[in-house]
Amino acid sequence: MQRRPQEKKTMKRNTRSVIFQTLRCSKGLTLLGQCVTGNLRRALSDKLSRLTADRLTKLEPGAAVSRFVGDVDTVETLFTSGIISIAADLCKVVGIFVIIGGKNPGLVLMLLLLVPVIFAFTRFVQKRSLKAQVENRNAVAKAANHVPETIHNIRTIHTLEKEEYMEQRYSGYIGESYAAMKKTNFFDAIYSPVILLFNAVVTAAVLILSATGIPVVKTFFGMSVGTAVAMISYIPQVFSLLESIGMEIQTIQSAVAGVHRIDEFLAQPERWDTDEGPRFIEDAPCVELKDVCFGYVSEQEVLHDLSFQLLPGEHLTLIGRTGAGKSTIFKLLLGQYQPQSGHVRIHGQEAALIPDFAKRRIFGYVEQTFHPVPGTVADQIRLFDETIKPDMVESAARVVGLHHAIALLPDGYQTTYAPDLFSQGQAQLLSIARTIAAQPEILLLDEITANLDADTEQTVLAALRKASQNRTVLSISHRFYEQAGGKQLHI
Structure with missing residues (x-):
């Protein structure tokens, strides 16, 4: 029976476990805070790389950035100032209690009875403040995500005259943040x-009780005038310290709110386990979809009982309306998603079980637009893969007809990449060179000529014909089918 890939269990890792692990190897609270910050960001980065494709597409960039920056910084503040300040204030409170106990034990008893009341009141404030802090952080994350989203889609916004709509959305997020901050400030x-009121009540009660003539009361509260003056000066200090501790707890509450958001991120499901390497079956079809049903939402299927095969070297063009599931087939082949039922296989192995490190030697995926990476022109083709040698980079550029243009650059292949170095068509040729540099067996072509003019389109198609020789090709480009031939499949 064919083994089905199972979803990988979420790593049992959260903010607390990261902090406890850091405690073992750190000395000093300030150093500990810095170590916790570094370890939390590493844990978040590791988690980000393990998220499923579905989670990644739903993840708002602003929300992710706020967890890496704002939420982690609040946890660092907890160690660099919050805990230190509270520890110092608690020591002062204990010292004052010892001094007061030697002079007026009744006052100590009264203060000890009030501490649970103050604690209960502090907890009341804490819970509501924490809720408001979380609401504010969520609203700030939405607002932070809204700005780059608006900039990225500014032309579409202008074309559809949706400026007012985008402004209202942003105002709504700011309004949510303002409402949450009002609660916190309240x-x-x-x-x-309230703490000052407790201070006044205790001071008045001590003075009244110390002046009473009842012997039992005088045993606990009786004191000289000089002692009374000293006690009156100590009482405000105690409540001032308790108030300071309460305010410092707000720092802790902010950190706790950050911890909750970080834990939510770390608790998301991760990608499923894969095999240790390719486990291809001899004589199996190069590409096979059998009775595949899939939908991004379970009750809305994009693909229903889809089946087809591709033998090595065959070309297939997918035909269908927008939204029919053509690009979804590519995502299933690349193992980004698993079908709800059926099988997606590469040489007999479930596509979802192929490990990431092996995929670049199997698949070459050319998208509609070229996505550059920081680095040189050679890095755009190599993608920092050390197994792709300079001669392989040059060979890929020659295949697509881009070697001469690169050779004319100031430093050739070692020229730092910039968008103005190449035209739109040349950038697409660079994308094809990147795809074939690792010498993949299967090419996936996703509407690669959709945004090109007629002359540039012919240049790119000619490069694709050369790149497709002796390879299995799955395409969504009708123009490529017209020139390269092969089979068609209506989705």
Whole structure:
């Protein structure tokens, strides 16, 4: 029976486990905070690389950035200032209690009875403040994501005259943040006056009880005038320290809100386990889809009982309306998604079980637009793959007819890439060179000439014909089918 890939269980890793692991190897709270920050960001980065394609497409960039930056920074603040300040204030409170206990034990008892009340009130404020902090961080993440989204789609926004709509959305996010901050400020505002009220009540009670003539009461609260003056000066210090601790708890609450958001991110499901390497079956079809059913939403199928095969060296062009599932087939072949039912196989092996490190030698995927990476022109083709040697980079550029243009650059292949170095057509040729540099067996071509003029289109198609020789090709380009031939499949 064919083994079905199972979804990988989420790593049992959260913010607390990262912090505890850091505690073992760090000395000093400031150093600990820096170590925790570094380890949390590494854990988040590792988690990001393990997310499923479905999670990645739904993840808002602004929300992810806010977790890496804002939320992690609040956790660092917890160690660099919050804990240190609270520890210092608690030591001061204990010291004052010891001094007061020697002079007026009744006052100590009264303060000890009030501490649970103050603690309960502090918890009341904390819970509501934490909720408001989380609401604010979520709203800020939405607002942060809205700005680059608007810039990226600015032409579409202008064309469809949706400026007011985008402005209203942004105003809504700012409004949510403002409402959450109002709640936080309200709880901050009521906390100090309540502590001051406790201070006044205790001071008045101690003075009244110390002046009473009842012997039992005088045993606990009786004191001289000088002692009374000293006690009156100590009482505000105690409540000032308690108030300071309460305000420092707000720093902790902000960190806790950050921890909750980080834990939400770390708890997301990860990609399924893959095989250790390619396990191809001899004489199996190069590409095979059998009874495949798939939908991004379970109740809305994009593909229903789809079946076809491709033998090595065959060319197939997918034909169908927009949204029919042509690009979805590519995603299934690349193992980014698993079908709800049926099989997607490469040489008899389930596509979802092929490990990532092996895919570049199997698949070459040419997208509609070229996506550059930081680095040289050679890096655009090599993609920092050390197994692709300079002669392989040059060979790929020669196949697509781009070697001469690159040789004319100031530093040839070592010229730092910039968008103005190549025309749109040359950038697409660079994309094809990148695809074939690793000498993949299967080419996936996704509407590669959709945004090109007629002359440039012919140049790119000619390069593709050369690149497709002796390779299995799956294409969504009707123009490529007209020139290269092969089979067609209506989706």
